[in-house]
Structures are given as structure tokens and as C-alpha cells.
Amino acid sequence: MLGEARRMKILEWLQEEGTARVRTLAEAFGVSEVTVRQDLEKLETEGHIVREHGGAFLKSVTQQVQAMALHHMIHMDAKRRIGRAAAAMVADGETVILDSGSTVTEVATHLVDREGLTIITNALNIALVLGGLQTFEVHMPGGHFKAPTLSLSGERSADYFHGLFAQKLFLATAAVSIEAGLTFPSLSDISVKRAMISSASEVILVADSSKIGRRSFSSLGGIELVHVLVTDEGIRDEDRAAFEDAGVKVVIAS
Structure with missing residues (x-):
């Protein structure tokens, strides 16, 4: 992987995790610790991160946690439509697992008019949105706190x-x-999401169209894990056809 591409992947890692150790990044990307330190120095110069002994952390992470704000807040119009369309699939009295992240948070905000839901979520902000509703039961796991996603993670x-x-x-x-x-x-x-999938009868992926056709660093598994994809009208016709051919129902949020 070329230097600029690797630095972007490292930045994405930090935007997801909040912090990272030099050794962990070196092992993950298959480069030397010296190379990782050079990458982090470049990212710090560009104003994205702050280096510390043995690692680095996302520059905005403290303010995000204090404001209970998520990092990935782009494409919000599409995410709100996706959240509304996805929430319409939930019936009163169901037990629902809600992953963390800005799009799933939009699902949560559109569930407030339901009755008798049992919610299981690793997202602190979602628990705060739904935990005060009288007929809801909200359950959360323990684990390691991830600041950018306001979530609990790990084994x-x-x-x-x-x-x-x-x-x-x-x-x-x-x-x-x-x-x-x-x-x-x-x-x-990865382990948390696999455990969530194993616990659910139906897996509904909520993803705006900017995420389709791309790949990130680590794999959860194939598209066969998903029963329904809820996305926006920006999805390409050929991508929609490919998902449907793979057995995934595609719902376009309008």
C-alpha cells in the first residue's frame, strides 16, 4: 500500500477507534514502526491527530465525547431517510438489536413512537435516546469504550x-x-458485529450509497450475512441488481 493510501487508512482507523498504538498499526498494515511514526507525524502536521508516546489519538475526540457527538456526520439527509424507512420495519413488542453509528442512530430516533420494544445496543447515545421511554426496555453490554462511535466494543x-x-x-x-x-x-x-448477527433472525444493513462499492480495512464477512439493505436513491442500478441477485432485498429510502 502506498504511503498516502496507508495514511488515509490509518486516519480512518483513528476516526473509528479514537486512539491507536504504533505497534498495533505496524502489525495491521505490515510496515515498520518507523514508517508508522512517519505516517502519524504527517497526519499530525495536517491537523488530524495528536501524537503521544507509543501512539496517537484523534484530535477531536475529547470534544466529541463531551458533546455526545458522533464523528461520521456526513450524508445526513440520506441517513435520516434511511433511518425512517428502516424503523418502519419494526413492529410493537419486538426485540431489536441496534448497532452503533450515525445511520443506526437515525433508526433509533424514528422508533420513539413504538410501544413495548426491547432494545439491545452497544451505543451509549442510542441508549440515552430510547432509555427514558416508558414502554421500552434497553439493555447494554459491557466492554471497551470507543469514543468516536460512543460505543462499547471488544470481546x-x-x-x-x-x-x-x-x-x-x-x-x-x-x-x-x-x-x-x-x-x-x-x-x-468485528467480534461484536458477528455476535449481533448470530443473535438476530433478520439482519438489516443500513448504509448510504456512498459506502456501496467500496472496501475498508477489515472484513466481517460476505454479503450473504445480510437479508435486507436499506439505502438511498444514489445506489447504482448495477449495484442494486447485484445485491438482489445475491439474495439481498434492497429498500430505497425516499
């Missing part, structure tokens, strides 16, 4: 889902394609 979080059952999972992704499947900027959420 302890994944273990929480073992033995649980839900009718639906609303899953987020960084990128999705027929060839690469579901991919993410880093490794820490």
Missing part, C-alpha cells in the same frame, strides 16, 4: 450477545460490496 461486549435472541438487527458498515462484503476501518468491532 466482553461480544460475549454479552451469546444466548440472546432478537427479531431484527440493524447493522452499520463502513463499506459494502459484492466482492469484499462488509468491511470496517479497524478490527475491534
Whole structure:
């Protein structure tokens, strides 16, 4: 991987995780620690991150947590439409798993008029949105706090889902394609998302069209993990046809 492309992947990693160690990045990208330090120095010069001994952290992370703000807030008009369309698939009384992220948060905000939902989520902001509703039960795993996504992650979080059952999972992704499947900027959420998928009868992927046809760093698995894709009208006709040929129902949010 060329230097500029690698630096963008490292930045995506930090935007997902908040922090990273030099050693971890070197092992993940198959380069020396010296090379990673040079990459981090460049990213710091550009104003994206702050280096610290042995690693780096996202420059905006403290302010984001204090404001309970998510990092990935682009394409919000499409995400709101997707959230409304996805929430319409939920019936009163169901048990639903909600992944973390800005698009799934939009699903959550459109569930407030339902009755008797049981919500399982690793997202602190979603728990705050839905936890005060009188007829809702909201459950959360433990785990490691990830500041940019306001979520709990890691093996302890994944273990929480073992033995649980839900009718639906609303899953987020960084990128999705027929060839690469579901991919993410880093490794820490993979086990959690796999555990969520194992606990749900129906997996509904919510992803705006800018994520389609792309690939990120680490793979969750193939598109066969997904039953429904809810996206916006920006999806290309050939991509929609490819997903439908693969057995995925495609819902266009308008």
C-alpha cells in the first residue's frame, strides 16, 4: 500500500477507534514502526491527530465525547431517510438489536413512537435516546469504550450477545460490496458485529450509497450475512441488481 493510501487508512482507523498504538498499526498494515511514526507525524502536521508516546489519538475526540457527538456526520439527509424507512420495519413488542453509528442512530430516533420494544445496543447515545421511554426496555453490554462511535466494543461486549435472541438487527458498515462484503476501518468491532448477527433472525444493513462499492480495512464477512439493505436513491442500478441477485432485498429510502 502506498504511503498516502496507508495514511488515509490509518486516519480512518483513528476516526473509528479514537486512539491507536504504533505497534498495533505496524502489525495491521505490515510496515515498520518507523514508517508508522512517519505516517502519524504527517497526519499530525495536517491537523488530524495528536501524537503521544507509543501512539496517537484523534484530535477531536475529547470534544466529541463531551458533546455526545458522533464523528461520521456526513450524508445526513440520506441517513435520516434511511433511518425512517428502516424503523418502519419494526413492529410493537419486538426485540431489536441496534448497532452503533450515525445511520443506526437515525433508526433509533424514528422508533420513539413504538410501544413495548426491547432494545439491545452497544451505543451509549442510542441508549440515552430510547432509555427514558416508558414502554421500552434497553439493555447494554459491557466492554471497551470507543469514543468516536460512543460505543462499547471488544470481546466482553461480544460475549454479552451469546444466548440472546432478537427479531431484527440493524447493522452499520463502513463499506459494502459484492466482492469484499462488509468491511470496517479497524478490527475491534468485528467480534461484536458477528455476535449481533448470530443473535438476530433478520439482519438489516443500513448504509448510504456512498459506502456501496467500496472496501475498508477489515472484513466481517460476505454479503450473504445480510437479508435486507436499506439505502438511498444514489445506489447504482448495477449495484442494486447485484445485491438482489445475491439474495439481498434492497429498500430505497425516499
